[in-house]
Amino acid sequence: MSDTGQDGTAERVHCRVSDGVHGVRDSGTGLDREGYFLREGSLDRVSAPFAPVVAALRDRLAERFGPSRLTCAYLYGSVPRGTAVPGRSDLDVLLALSTGPTAADHADARAVEAELDAAFPQIDGAGILLCGVEQLLSEPERYDLGWFAACLCTPLMGEDVTSGLPRYRPTSLLARETNGDLSERLPGLQEKAAAARTDAERTRLTRVVARKLVRTGFTLVMPRWGGWTSDLTESAEVFSHYYPAHAAHMRAAARAARKPGADPELLDDLLNCLAPWLADEYLAVHGPKAPPQEP
Template sequence: MTHRGLAPDGTIAREGALDRVPPLFAPVIEAARTLIATTFGPPGGPLPDRPGRPPRLHSAYLYGSIPRGTALLGVSDLDLQLALHHEPTETDRADARALEKALDDAFPQIDGVGILLTSRATLLSDLERHDLGFFVACLCTPLLGPDLARDLPRYRPTTELARETNGDLALLLPRWRARAADAATDTARRTLCRAVARRLVRTGFTLVMPRWNGWTSDLTDSATIFGDHYPARAPQMRTAATLARTPSPDPAALDPLLEDLAPWLAAEYATVHGTKTPRP
């Protein structure tokens, strides 16, 4: 039983589980499990057809709406995190892209596949303890291999967690603006609009997370909780939540987010929580 996404001891409860996967998505998950093991090798062992090759895969995880049980047929994407025994190589990335395409082409239930590749050492590092470590421990659902959450702490909705998860918004603004200027197709503009809107809603939520004292990944709930603390900015955040679900190719939809909401949010975040520890 959870309250505001928290376990009885006040720590953030893991939000997904395999038994929450909607039945229509179950074949997608089984295919992903098989293809990951075939492509990257079974966790802890070499590829069966290449016995001399060192093992690549430590563990694999689901995240997003499918393991939360809120996925929409033909709309939601499949999100996967692979923990490797080594830092990802170009070969690993090429294999992941091929796996993404194979799953996306095979299943009309999903609209796209995204695979994150990260080394086990990075996920367990002190630097990533309150960012990628939190992501694996609380937002990811184990699919294959040993669960890295066993080697990570229990997390609470603190200002440290807020700072290390979303305290780098100011660094993203120049990149987003450059991508907006270069976006030449409706597809590119929709992709950017969705990414920007999602990040702003999640950042808005974590800005107020310690005061609200809880956790949610639901975008509508996140916008509402933010708006309760910043009513003057509530309409903009509701718009961002709408665009995160149904992105628009119209620059007039994205521009207010990039030029008004995002700069304000970055400055307010730095004032309230500070900025994220710099990464290499």
């Protein structure tokens, strides 16, 4: 099988989990020697404080979902990257279900989140995303959810369904499909900021906004930089190299993404100064994300 890349060349379709040929990192880029993404996490990198959390997650997922419902569970974020900090890092999980998630599935996921959060003080909350296998492997999701699962997620249990997806490069197509939606999301984020009344609400929203802006800023320049990083500080620094006039704003966003607070002035600055410019620049450079297809 082959898949036609953005440049019109054929890319072989197979798993990105690199072997001895493709498994040598080009230092600092997150890519193999041929310029394709390497899967960034590994269960071997889960540090000792988080090992019992991951073990408990396995048990609860098996109990709540079972093999007939759960095709594959993935970890992503700092825990499988080995950079999680006890008491500060959250546990991020993606579940690929045999069919699209139901209301009961969402309720089970919320229950597992609450159980883990209550039982393990080393995590600052658990977050479980749900999708159906058909959606994950669909053509519209190939350069968004498919890429995310294939490159940024670590298989935890079940069958890794991403083995048939293409190998990925840090292209403008990937940038557009992963983060080309800022202009669409911005009005909703601004409305949420205006409606926030408590420090807890502002803190949560600041974290969401800051992370979104740092990721968008990084992927804006990702094809020029020619690599990948999930580190927020490094992402801001890479962006700042190409857009020094906006470096201070992006570095502030990276700090807020790591340690969010309830400062309404910072949130306003991010949403009404950095975000509108970034949304316009992203559209000019990469174009808009493809609209979702009707089910």
